[in-house]
Amino acid sequence: MNTDQLRSFVRDIPDFPKEGIMFRDVTPLFLEPDALRAAAAAVAAPFRDAGVDRVLGIEARGFLLGAPVALELGAGLGLVRKQGKLPYHTHQVSYDLEYGSDTVEMHIDTVEPGHRVLILDDLIATGGTAAAAVQLAREAGGEVVGAAFLIELSDLGGAKLLDGIDPIHCVLRY
Ligand code: AMP
Numbered sequence: 102m103n104t105d106q107l108r109s110f111v112r113d114i115p116d117f118p119k120e121g122i123m124f125r126d127v128t129p130l131f132l133e134p135d136a137l138r139a140a141a142a143a144v145a146a147p148f149r150d151a152g153v154d155r156v157l158g159i160e161a162r163g164f165l166l167g168a169p170v171a172l173e174l175g176a177g178l179g180l181v182r183k184q185g186k187l188p189y190h191t192h193q194v195s196y197d198l199e200y201g202s203d204t205v206e207m208h209i210d211t212v213e214p215g216h217r218v219l220i221l222d223d224l225i226a227t228g229g230t231a232a233a234a235v236q237l238a239r240e241a242g243g244e245v246v247g248a249a250f251l252i253e254l255s256d257l258g259g260a261k262l263l264d265g266i267d268p269i270h271c272v273l274r275y
Pocket of ligand 1: 122126161162224226229231
């Protein structure tokens with residue numbers, strides 16, 4: 102399946118969750134096994150020989166895409182969640198939003214010192230969430246070997262917040 106075919110499974114929803122936002126809805130892609138399989142393979146492709154120990158999936162669609170990517174790479178799947186959802190001891194990182202701030206967490210045993218970590222989400226917009234995940238991985242002693250997204254919203258320039266992360270791999274650009 103080529104990228105144009107993959108793109109056809111992403112549904113554009115104008116003005117969600119608020120006016121002026123074009124929401125890129127990947128749920129139709131999740132409904133189609135061939136598309137999900139192809140998306141996971143395309144997201145994982147540059148990292149096949151990268152010796153990834155942990156794929157860090159970001160809540161919530163990053164969990165769903167992260168599972169098949171972790172299987173493709175033979176890596177463990179770690180979860181980065183909004184504050185208050187994880188039951189065990191956590192590392193925490195707060196980051197700025199347009200208004201206010203947000204906090205993400207990761208269990209302290211998800212990444213061990215020296216682990217090679219791939220940051221993963223369905224989409225990078227401003228990059229704030231992914232940058233917080235990078236910080237979590239590094240605080241735990243991990244080495245971030247790249248970041249991968251199915252979708253990049255290029256106009257928002259989120260990759261700039263991931264300064265020093267190489268490669269930043271995006272399959273579809275809008
Ligand atoms: P950011 O921290 O701004 O890069 O936001 C990334 C997170 O917000 C990802 O987990 C995305 O799933 C979600 N997100 C942000 N903007 C959109 C959008 N236009 N369509 C779909 N998801 C979005």
